[in-house]
Amino acid sequence: MIVPSFKSVPWKILERRGLACFLFCFAGPLGFALVCFLILSEYSLTILFMVDGRLNSEERKAQIISAVIPLFANLGFKETTTKLIAEKCGVSEALVYKHFPRKEDIYTEIHKFCCDKSQDDKNELTNMEPSTQSLVMIIFTIVYSIYMNIEKDPEEAKNFKRLMFRSLLEEGDFAASFHKSHFEPWIPKIEKCIEAAVKSGDINATISPRLSIYFTHHIAVCLNLYSLPNQTVVNYEKEKEEIANEAILFALRGLGLSSQAIQQYYNPNTLLSFFKKYK
Known part of the structure; x- marks a missing residue:
């Protein structure tokens, strides 16, 4: 708890103490009690503001x-200007600059934040x-994590994906950096x-493995892009989960998996249970 020093007490409060003494002498105990109540109320609010208003650097x-x-x-x-950032946070621009000297520094921190939040589910895979x-499990995870938005905070997930698409429309730095650190490994x-x-014998390889991996990723990304607006852009005439499953099957066939291998290893319910366990 922050204990205010004598210097932190507003001088107007001290001035009102003089008024309280004056009222005690000329207006009686009732006037004195009233002013004391006002002084204490103002001082209490000042302390409360000081406690709640101060955050440490990391916070x-x-x-x-x-x-x-x-x-x-x-x-x-x-x-996005620093003025808008300051207004959104309810702080001054100077305070924003204190923690992030350049706007690019905020972008870097966002990238780190997004990577840290997305890292845990990778380790098991x-x-x-x-x-x-394992291949089927990974392909399932790629499509589901990008397209289905099975997140603790769906709005936060949507904002991140909008960030990615915004970056692709602009300089591409954020998207390239995230892709390099998050997908390429x-x-x-x-x-x-x-x-x-x-x-x-489960695959008859027909195209470059690396290209087939990127194509799988791009299928999921494109599906996600079309699902971002609140209104329906493309009527697939299927529920979202069905679309995801069809996209995964499409990707597995594109990778060259035989029908027998798909039938043996692709069980959506089992894969979804695994996915949710490590999400």
Whole structure:
């Protein structure tokens, strides 16, 4: 708890103490009691404001990042000014600059924030042995995590995806940086899974494994892009979960998986249970 020093007490309160003494002498105890009540009320509110209004450096940074993600997502990097950021946070521009000297520093921190939040569900997948089963699991996870928005905070997830698309429309730095740190580390693992599936006879490789991985990713991204508006843009005549399952099957066939391998390893309910467990 913050205990205000003598210097932190507003001088107007001290001036009113003189008024209280005057009223005690000339207006009697009732007037004195009234002014004392007003003084104590004002002082209590001052203390409350001081306690609630002060955040440490990390808390203030987190507040700014949380407030600025929707701004960048909806307005883009160029149109989001430090003035807008300050207004959204309810602080001065000087305070924003104190924690983030440049607007680019905020973008960097957002990238770190998004990567940290998305890292946990990867670890279990990257530790799996390369196999056809692991390949199916990873493809399912890619499509579901990008398209289905199964998140604790769906609005936050949508804002992040808008950030990605905004970046692609502008300079591309945020999208490239996130893609490099978040998706590219999966590629060697998926390539090993494809190799294992080829060796086991589950895949008849027809195109570059790396290209097939990117095409799978792009299918999920495009589906997600069309699902961002509140209104229906494309009427698929199917529920979202059905669309996701069809897209996964499309990707698995595109990778070259045989019908027998798909029938053996693709069980949506089992895969979804695994996905939710590590999400």
